[in-house]
Amino acid sequence: MENALSSREKRQSEKRAAILTAAKTLFFEEGYGRTTMDRVLSAVGGSKRTLYAHFENKEVLFKAIISQVSDRVLYALTPQVESKEFGDTLADMGVRYLQVMTSTEGIALYRAMVAEAAHFPDLADNFIQNGPCRASKHLADYLRVQSAHENLHIADPDLAAAQFMGMVRGNAHLLAVLTAQIPSDEEIRTIVKAAVDSFLRGCIAHH
Amino acid sequence: MENALSSREKRQSEKRAAILTAAKTLFFEEGYGRTTMDRVLSAVGGSKRTLYAHFENKEVLFKAIISQVSDRVLYALTPQVESKEFGDTLADMGVRYLQVMTSTEGIALYRAMVAEAAHFPDLADNFIQNGPCRASKHLADYLRVQSAHENLHIADPDLAAAQFMGMVRGNAHLLAVLTAQIPSDEEIRTIVKAAVDSFLRGCIAHH
DNA sequence: TGGTTAGGGTACGATATCGTACCGTAATTG
DNA sequence: CAATTACGGTACGATATCGTACCCTAACCA
Numbered sequence: 001m002e003n004a005l006s007s008r009e010k011r012q013s014e015k016r017a018a019i020l021t022a023a024k025t026l027f028f029e030e031g032y033g034r035t036t037m038d039r040v041l042s043a044v045g046g047s048k049r050t051l052y053a054h055f056e057n058k059e060v061l062f063k064a065i066i067s068q069v070s071d072r073v074l075y076a077l078t079p080q081v082e083s084k085e086f087g088d089t090l091a092d093m094g095v096r097y098l099q100v101m102t103s104t105e106g107i108a109l110y111r112a113m114v115a116e117a118a119h120f121p122d123l124a125d126n127f128i129q130n131g132p133c134r135a136s137k138h139l140a141d142y143l144r145v146q147s148a149h150e151n152l153h154i155a156d157p158d159l160a161a162a163q164f165m166g167m168v169r170g171n172a173h174l175l176a177v178l179t180a181q182i183p184s185d186e187e188i189r190t191i192v193k194a195a196v197d198s199f200l201r202g203c204i205a206h207h
Numbered sequence: 208m209e210n211a212l213s214s215r216e217k218r219q220s221e222k223r224a225a226i227l228t229a230a231k232t233l234f235f236e237e238g239y240g241r242t243t244m245d246r247v248l249s250a251v252g253g254s255k256r257t258l259y260a261h262f263e264n265k266e267v268l269f270k271a272i273i274s275q276v277s278d279r280v281l282y283a284l285t286p287q288v289e290s291k292e293f294g295d296t297l298a299d300m301g302v303r304y305l306q307v308m309t310s311t312e313g314i315a316l317y318r319a320m321v322a323e324a325a326h327f328p329d330l331a332d333n334f335i336q337n338g339p340c341r342a343s344k345h346l347a348d349y350l351r352v353q354s355a356h357e358n359l360h361i362a363d364p365d366l367a368a369a370q371f372m373g374m375v376r377g378n379a380h381l382l383a384v385l386t387a388q389i390p391s392d393e394e395i396r397t398i399v400k401a402a403v404d405s406f407l408r409g410c411i412a413h414h
Numbered sequence: 415t416g417g418t419t420a421g422g423g424t425a426c427g428a429t430a431t432c433g434t435a436c437c438g439t440a441a442t443t444g
Numbered sequence: 445c446a447a448t449t450a451c452g453g454t455a456c457g458a459t460a461t462c463g464t465a466c467c468c469t470a471a472c473c474a
Contacts, residue, residue, distance in 0.1 A: 058463095117386070124386065168373070170372070171340070198409035244432065254453055257451050259433070
């Protein structure tokens with residue numbers, strides 16, 4: 001029963017969660033610099049004593065938010081390795097990837113990382129390692145396996161994976177990041193389908 | 208002789224330029240929020256009166272810097288339309304594009320845009336329109352022309368252009384933006400060459 | 415039931431930053 | 445040469461922000 005939360009502990013964790021969600025909105029909408037602890041406070045309600053009891057200072061609060069969102073969002077990048085056809089698997093990975101990268105939280109996270117990478121290098125490293133690079137490596141591993149089984153010639157799986165992910169991002173990610181125009185699921189499927197087609201033609205050139 | 212600068216005007220424009228270059232370094236290294244006018248001042252030397260005589264306030268100074276750098280950097284994206292072979296032209300455009308996008312100033316500009324897009328939407332619009340989107344459109348136009356002349360079947364030149372640019376950016380741009388690891392010219396050429404190869408195979412599938 | 419704990423409300427100190435004001439100097443121009 | 449102009453130095457006002465301190469209430473636990 002060690003997981004049973006006492007009433008106190010429950011209260012505490014709820015407060016902590018409330019602070020995190022309120023602060024997350026502010027940090028993502030206004031950025032680190034323009035978000036003030038006083039505004040966080042008025043958003044979540046309560047006293048400064050409580051806020052600083054949960055989070056030592058502004059940086060700690062920011063890091064906690066980024067870590068939380070990063071873990072949750074990047075977890076969604078983990079590909080489902082079902083035994084499908086090559087092209088379908090590619091498409092699934094592409095759709096999943098682009099959906100995450102252009103989701104509201106994905107964009108907010110990316111923006112925060114780009115903006116604050118220089119001042120929070122550990123967060124940026126974690127993001128890129130567990131985010132785009134991990135997805136790319138998963139794909140590369142899959143390509144390595146497939147290029148042994150199937151009649152594919154993929155000279156450099158890592159580079160091929162980066163190419164595919166790049167095609168999938170295309171201009172959609174740029175646009176989403178810079179103008180907040182997030183693509184619909186329809187658009188995502190169209191983009192990914194085209195990327196898969198091009199990729200397959202590029203790979204199976206010499207069968 | 209209307210372009211002849213008087214001594215006064217020359218002095219003035221030199222001071223303005225000095226402020227811009229000094230402030231540019233700070234804004235790009237520290238970001239908008241963490242850059243203070245006092246630090247700009249101590250970097251460029253001189254008095255506040257002079258600083259504010261040239262730039263009404265911090266936002267105006269920031270916009271002036273971004274506009275200046277944006278114009279200069281994005282101008283380098285203009286493709287040289289020499290009459291080369293299809294693949295060579297693609298490679299030239301790709302190398303030029305990736306070099307600009309991963310140059311020190313290109314990265315700094317991109318970071319600033321992503322970080323401040325929400326608060327300076329006009330700057331972000333200008334950046335994306337005259338930057339990545341313009342390069343993509345140039346390529347699309349070129350593809351349209353070529354697909355009429357050569358034996359190419361490019362169903363959607365705009366999408367194909369976005370795919371090519373995406374492949375060229377690949378992971379290199381992500382890495383450069385998030386960890387300041389800028390690729391060497393060698394790496395750039397390798398990446399672009401691979402992208403061109405894949406692109407050609409993807410396009411000339413059904414000759 | 416009495417003690418402990420989480421939290422609320424608010425005032426406050428220290429600092430920092432934006433932008434202005436004031437005064438003096440050097441250079442340029444008519 | 446006198447007047448205008450750009451500039452340098454610095455003090456200052458207004459505001460804002462981080463984080464702390466103090467006092468009080470309500471919930472919870474033994």
